[in-house]
Amino acid sequence: MHSHDRITVPAPVHTAPPGGQLPRLLPGGFAPGPASLAEHVRRYGHAPAPLRDWPRRNALLDEVERSGLTGRGGAAFPTALKLAAVAAQAAPVVVANGTEGEPASAKDKVLLARSPHLVLDGAVLAATMVGAREVVVVVHHSVREILDQAVAERRRAGLDRVRIRLVTGADRFVGGEASAVVHWIERGVPAPTLTPPRLSERGLGRKPTLVQNVETLAHLALIARYGASWFRALGTALEPGTMLVTILGAVNEPCVREIAIGTPAGEVLSLAGGASAPLQALLLGGYFGRWAGASEAVRLPFSTAGLSSLGAGPGAGLIAALPADACGLAETARVVRYLADESAGQCGPCLFGLDAVAGEVQRLADGRTSSLATLRCWLGQVDGRGACHHPDGTVRMIRSALSVFAPELERHARGWCCATRKGAVLPVPPRRPR
Amino acid sequence: MSAAAAVAGSQGLWLVSRASGLSLLVLFSAVVVLGVAARLGSAPRRWPRFVFPEVHRTLALFSVAFLALHVVTAILDPFVTIGWAATVLPFASGYRTLALGLGTLAVDLGGAVLLTSLIRARLGYRAWRAVHWLAYLAWPVAFVHSLTAGNDLGVWWVALIEWGCAAAVATAVLARILAGVRHPAPAGQPSASYDRITPPRGALR
Amino acid sequence: MTRRLRVDPIACEGRGLCAEILPELITLDDWGYPVIRAGSVPDSLMTDAREAVKVCPKLALWLEERR
Numbered sequence: 041m042h043s044h045d046r047i048t049v050p051a052p053v054h055t056a057p058p059g060g061q062l063p064r065l066l067p068g069g070f071a072p073g074p075a076s077l078a079e080h081v082r083r084y085g086h087a088p089a090p091l092r093d094w095p096r097r098n099a100l101l102d103e104v105e106r107s108g109l110t111g112r113g114g115a116a117f118p119t120a121l122k123l124a125a126v127a128a129q130a131a132p133v134v135v136a137n138g139t140e141g142e143p144a145s146a147k148d149k150v151l152l153a154r155s156p157h158l159v160l161d162g163a164v165l166a167a168t169m170v171g172a173r174e175v176v177v178v179v180h181h182s183v184r185e186i187l188d189q190a191v192a193e194r195r196r197a198g199l200d201r202v203r204i205r206l207v208t209g210a211d212r213f214v215g216g217e218a219s220a221v222v223h224w225i226e227r228g229v230p231a232p233t234l235t236p237p238r239l240s241e242r243g244l245g246r247k248p249t250l251v252q253n254v255e256t257l258a259h260l261a262l263i264a265r266y267g268a269s270w271f272r273a274l275g276t277a278l279e280p281g282t283m284l285v286t287i288l289g290a291v292n293e294p295c296v297r298e299i300a301i302g303t304p305a306g307e308v309l310s311l312a313g314g315a316s317a318p319l320q321a322l323l324l325g326g327y328f329g330r331w332a333g334a335s336e337a338v339r340l341p342f343s344t345a346g347l348s349s350l351g352a353g354p355g356a357g358l359i360a361a362l363p364a365d366a367c368g369l370a371e372t373a374r375v376v377r378y379l380a381d382e383s384a385g386q387c388g389p390c391l392f393g394l395d396a397v398a399g400e401v402q403r404l405a406d407g408r409t410s411s412l413a414t415l416r417c418w419l420g421q422v423d424g425r426g427a428c429h430h431p432d433g434t435v436r437m438i439r440s441a442l443s444v445f446a447p448e449l450e451r452h453a454r455g456w457c458c459a460t461r462k463g464a465v466l467p468v469p470p471r472r473p474r
Numbered sequence: 475m476s477a478a479a480a481v482a483g484s485q486g487l488w489l490v491s492r493a494s495g496l497s498l499l500v501l502f503s504a505v506v507v508l509g510v511a512a513r514l515g516s517a518p519r520r521w522p523r524f525v526f527p528e529v530h531r532t533l534a535l536f537s538v539a540f541l542a543l544h545v546v547t548a549i550l551d552p553f554v555t556i557g558w559a560a561t562v563l564p565f566a567s568g569y570r571t572l573a574l575g576l577g578t579l580a581v582d583l584g585g586a587v588l589l590t591s592l593i594r595a596r597l598g599y600r601a602w603r604a605v606h607w608l609a610y611l612a613w614p615v616a617f618v619h620s621l622t623a624g625n626d627l628g629v630w631w632v633a634l635i636e637w638g639c640a641a642a643v644a645t646a647v648l649a650r651i652l653a654g655v656r657h658p659a660p661a662g663q664p665s666a667s668y669d670r671i672t673p674p675r676g677a678l679r
Numbered sequence: 680m681t682r683r684l685r686v687d688p689i690a691c692e693g694r695g696l697c698a699e700i701l702p703e704l705i706t707l708d709d710w711g712y713p714v715i716r717a718g719s720v721p722d723s724l725m726t727d728a729r730e731a732v733k734v735c736p737k738l739a740l741w742l743e744e745r746r
Binding site for chain 3: 233234386390392396421426
């Protein structure tokens with residue numbers, strides 16, 4: 041049937057907008073390979089000197105708060121609040137989360153592959169700010185070697201006062217969830233754990249743990265150098281700064297780009313060479329995100345506020361373009377099947393419920409059923425009943441599909457499908473034997 | 475007190491001790507069988523599932539009364555010298571050291587299971603479960619004690635009860651083993667960490 | 680002061696004893712796992728609620744107190 045590889049890590053080819061400050065996180069121009077320590081220092085200068093005293097640490101914390109930096113892992117939680125919560129505890133530990141379990145997303149891999157030192161700077165800064173002596177950096181296996189070299193470079197230069205430990209992330213969808221990352225580091229089990237207690241109070245090795253997405257830490261490293269006002273120069277007032285976005289699907293050059301938050305979605309697509317075919321819909325935010333009709337979505341700013349009118353959000357920074365000649369229901373069914381298989385299998389409603397839901401969505405896509413009653417009932421039974429948000433995110437995506445692809449549902453019920461495209465659009469890893 | 479009365483009194487105590495001991499074996503066997511039934515989640519039609527765990531608990535607590543009777547009458551019996559230490563220290567009795575020692579061992583093991591079950595919520599699931607496995611050791615120890623410490627196996631109905639209990643427990647254990655073999659954890663389920671399932675502080679038990 | 684019944688979905692194995700003891704507040708979904716009615720546990724059901732917490736073989740149910 042459909043076969044699809046993981047999308048390979050694309051090389052960003054940048055044409056910096058005139059007069060703008062982009063790109064910030066990714067190196068300008070086409071640089072083969074990661075930025076070495078020397079190149080990193082040449083471009084950004086050194087990170088601020090170790091923050092030995094509290095007044096200076098607090099000053100930096102205030103700066104982060106003024107910058108309005110929020111998490112770039114999908115939840116968009118105010119970073120300053122998280123830092124403060126962990127800094128208030130004794131003997132914390134910092135986890136830099138670059139697992140990126142979502143198969144369609146590549147931004148963290150690209151960031152780590154291109155600017156590893158920026159991420160490491162940010163991780164070390166975060167550690168000093170919260171008083172941690174160790175940083176655990178969890179990275180995708182495809183960039184592990186690059187990070188090994190980067191850490192070795194820093195060690196040779198005697199750069200950091202905190203210990204940096206590298207761990208290869210679990211190759212599972214739920215592996216990127218914060219508590220799953222901690223569980224993975226501790227016991228090699230990529231399964232979320234129940235919170236309470238919150239990770240900021242009790243996490244890795246029972247210590248207060250700060251888990252931060254690698255992109256967030258990269259922004260932190262720049263805020264520490266250039267200040268909050270510089271950070272806020274791009275983006276919107278409510279959502280300042282830039283973000284990395286993975287653009288894939290029916291675009292000419294699928295890639296990762298850095299955008300100012302609030303850039304219209306259509307413009308974001310043009311950064312990837314524009315649509316390669318007339319578009320039907322956009323999947324915004326990732327596999328836990330929402331579908332939206334293409335014509336309405338392209339005009340909206342790519343930000344939480346901008347997309348909220350469609351009930352969508354930027355999520356973990358992803359736009360997937362669905363062409364008009366593909367079947368939205370079939371794509372959704374494939375993704376839901378993948379998400380159901382990727383359940384950690386700890387909670388009954390998720391393990392059994394998502395499996396049942398996946399089957400039902402497939403039946404709808406195949407036109408074998410036209411009734412939504414069973415599906416809607418099950419969606420209600422699955423939503424919010426797991427230890428993590430895996431079932432919730434899946435339900436959200438399905439509900440948006442039912443809304444956006446409603447006309448297609450009707451056609452399928454009568455035995456017709458509009459799609460003419462043969463291949464799949466959204467990347468789904470091959471089914472793993474359980 | 476006349477010697478005859480003393481002997482009669484001793485005989486009485488001895489009788490009560492043996493009778494309570496036999497009843498205890500029956501109760502203990504029932505507790506084990508019900509415990510396995512509770513674990514397997516089985517329930518006859520029309521009976522709610524909570525019957526097995528609840529009766530399992532009730533009988534276990536009830537058997538403590540019989541245990542007290544069994545132990546006290548044995549120690550108070552002037553015919554034999556057992557000593558109070560032997561109630562908790564295995565093999566501390568001069569009389570029939572091995573046989574009674576096994577009984578004491580069974581009490582120690584069973585007592586641990588019972589006490590941890592009473593504070594189960596505070597202890598946490600993992601610790602409670604680990605100690606509970608000792609029940610599978612306590613029963614055979616108690617059984618061997620019942621075979622060696624008493625003299626009544628010659629009586630046909632005593633032997634019937636003894637071996638009947640053994641058969642019941644053996645069946646239950648077999649069922650438990652088969653269930654563990656036939657229904658492993660759902661495919662793809664990673665070994666869950668049990669640390670976090672302890673209810674958080676501040677929760678009302 | 681509100682008292683909410685909470686279930687640990689990781690520990691829960693869907694044995695269903697809680698729903699038998701407290702059917703007013705706990706129903707089972709299509710796969711045998713408990714769905715707990717939202718809101719505080721009324722005083723009249725507190726005894727049954729405590730019993731449900733005690734009977735759970737996996738200690739997956741608990742009463743959460745919140746002022």
